[in-house]
Amino acid sequence: MQATAKPAKPAKTFQKASGRIRDEIERAIRDAELLPGEPIDEADLADKYGVSRTPIREALLQLEAQGMVTSMPRGGMLVAKMNLQQLLALWELLGELEGVAVRLACQRMRPDEKQALIELHEKSAGIVEREDITGWQQSNLEFHELIYRGTRNPYLRQEVLRIRTRTGYYRRHAFAAMGHIRHSFEQHEAIIDAIRRNDCDAAAAAMIAHMRPAQDAAALTEFIVNLPGEVLAS
Numbered sequence: 217m218q219a220t221a222k223p224a225k226p227a228k229t230f231q232k233a234s235g236r237i238r239d240e241i242e243r244a245i246r247d248a249e250l251l252p253g254e255p256i257d258e259a260d261l262a263d264k265y266g267v268s269r270t271p272i273r274e275a276l277l278q279l280e281a282q283g284m285v286t287s288m289p290r291g292g293m294l295v296a297k298m299n300l301q302q303l304l305a306l307w308e309l310l311g312e313l314e315g316v317a318v319r320l321a322c323q324r325m326r327p328d329e330k331q332a333l334i335e336l337h338e339k340s341a342g343i344v345e346r347e348d349i350t351g352w353q354q355s356n357l358e359f360h361e362l363i364y365r366g367t368r369n370p371y372l373r374q375e376v377l378r379i380r381t382r383t384g385y386y387r388r389h390a391f392a393a394m395g396h397i398r399h400s401f402e403q404h405e406a407i408i409d410a411i412r413r414n415d416c417d418a419a420a421a422a423m424i425a426h427m428r429p430a431q432d433a434a435a436l437t438e439f440i441v442n443l444p445g446e447v448l449a450s
Contacts, residue, residue: 241276311423320369
């Protein structure tokens with residue numbers, strides 16, 4: 217007797233497709249592959265992922281609910297832009313959340329997890345010497361990801377990544393404009409030193425300082441002046 221074929225599960229397949237596409241669009245925004253104000257072409261995405269427009273639209277609606285994309289008056293979506301006040305407010309919040317994350321990680325990471333973080337930091341010294349911006353950006357992501365895992369709090373990680381996505385282009389622009397790889401490395405060193413000493417409050421303070429868009433008023437003014445006008449909302 218032939219086995220009866222199991223019925224297809226279109227709803228689950230649809231949810232999986234829309235979730236995968238949402239994650240990919242979110243990553244592209246975070247990595248500044250999609251820039252603030254840039255239209256999102258549903259047809260191109262449908263061709264790219266080999267799906268109909270329905271899961272594409274569902275993914276975009278989810279991202280719109282998170283404030284990452286916005287609807288255009290005549291239809292379609294574009295990557296959300298922020299005005300300067302919104303950007304600085306989100307950046308401030310990101311710094312505070314990153315501070316909470318490293319404080320929890322300092323308290324909760326196992327010794328082997330702390331050692332992995334230390335070794336990652338030490339290996340990044342060569343990247344700094346080469347002034348490899350792309351390599352540093354990847355190492356920096358790994359550094360922060362190890363800290364997020366160490367918090368044992370997936371909700372905190374989720375919120376931090378949401379804000380990192382929304383501010384991704386602007387943070388990359390600030391980093392490229394100021395070219396402070398070595399300074400960023402030294403800030404990581406301060407965080408690592410505090411974790412080694414199990415001084416979790418000092419680790420949090422060092423992280424908040426690390427996440428500031430600029431270290432003084434003059435640098436902040438330079439960052440603001442050099443932001444392309446087309447990526448800022450009015």
